[in-house]
Amino acid sequence: MDALTRHGRSAPDPSPEPDRAPAVEITGLARGFGSGERRVRAVDGVDLVVARGEVVALLGPNGAGKTTTLDMLLGLSEPDAGEVRVLGLPPRRAVASGRLSALLQTGGLLADLTVGETVAVIAGFHGATSRVAPVMERTGLAPIARRKVSKCSGGEQQRIKFALALLPDPDVLVLDEPTTGMDVTARRRFWEVMHEEARGGRTVVFATHYLEEAEQFARRTVVMNHGRVVADGDTGELRASLGGRTVTATLPGPDPEAVLQRLRGTAPLAGLPTSGVALDGARLRVRTTDSDALAALLLEIGARDLEIAAPSLETAFTALTED
Secondary structure (H helix, E strand, C coil): CCCCCCCCCCCCCCCCCCCCCCCEEEEEEEEEECCHHHCEEEEEEEEEEECCCCEEEEECCCCCCHHHHHHHHCCCCCCCEEEEEECCECHHHHHHCCCEEEECCCCCCCCCCEHHHHHHHHHHHHCCHHHHHHHHHHCCCHHHCCCEHHHCCHHHHHHHHHHHHHCCCCCEEEEECCCCCCCHHHHHHHHHHHHHHHHCCCEEEEECCCHHHHHHHCCEEEEEECCEEEEEEEHHHHHHHHHCEEEEEECCCCCHHHHHHHHCCCCCCCCCCHHHEEEECCEEEEEECCHHHHHHHHHHCCCEEEEEECCCHHHHHHHHHCC
16 A cells, blocks of 8 residues: 555554544533633533534634644643543544644745745655645645745645645544635635535534534534633524524504503513513514414514524524523
């Protein structure tokens, strides 16, 4: 067999991975910073298992512990407690063997090299020079191969880092805010490529503050807050379970407030919290899990301009992370 594996890298780690080991397995992970009364627990007892081939979004407000968790997942920092395994291996061994790769927010590029030179140099480290051309093409860098890195925009530099992460053909790819600095077109193209990677069996874990990215590109979403996982499940189910649907309509008659008071005694509105019902002039807005019954009632009393909207991931995210 050729000295390179099917992934285009040098001989793999000599220790075989356990059969059917998950792509990522995190148990009781904890990490703090500072000391004494000022010590902050950035990650506080995180448990997480990611199956092979999954695309998982990691969401959370600033300070939630996302980046610290990813640092430990990549072996860049050691946990105070708990354990991380990637494909059954310690993170650093998974990285060294080319099985685990990342696109991070931090880390610079050599400004005096061209884009093509940068990719070629890193490919040499991985023994993957044959992958330079296809990776450049896949990440949209071929047209700017002769451009100096110093002349590249922030979004283009992110694409260069993405190309470098793909060079060893990793089984697990970790992305920390991957589309920062990209315009809308570049972001769309980036996620098209990521879908292709996932269809090829690659496991993708990405942290993002763009909620629509999680909604569109991840079947599973993990929400972190204050160093802990506060929700973990199917993205669509997570969205639906917390917000219900929002029904808006224009109430009939000269006195919408009186109409609303009569409606409050009916089944669709009875028991709803005040925060779930809002009236702006004649425009009623209600968040409810029984949208069909409420819509039927509103049409029956002569309401118009009826709209029903499914809950957004932003709604669920806000509900889960607000103190």
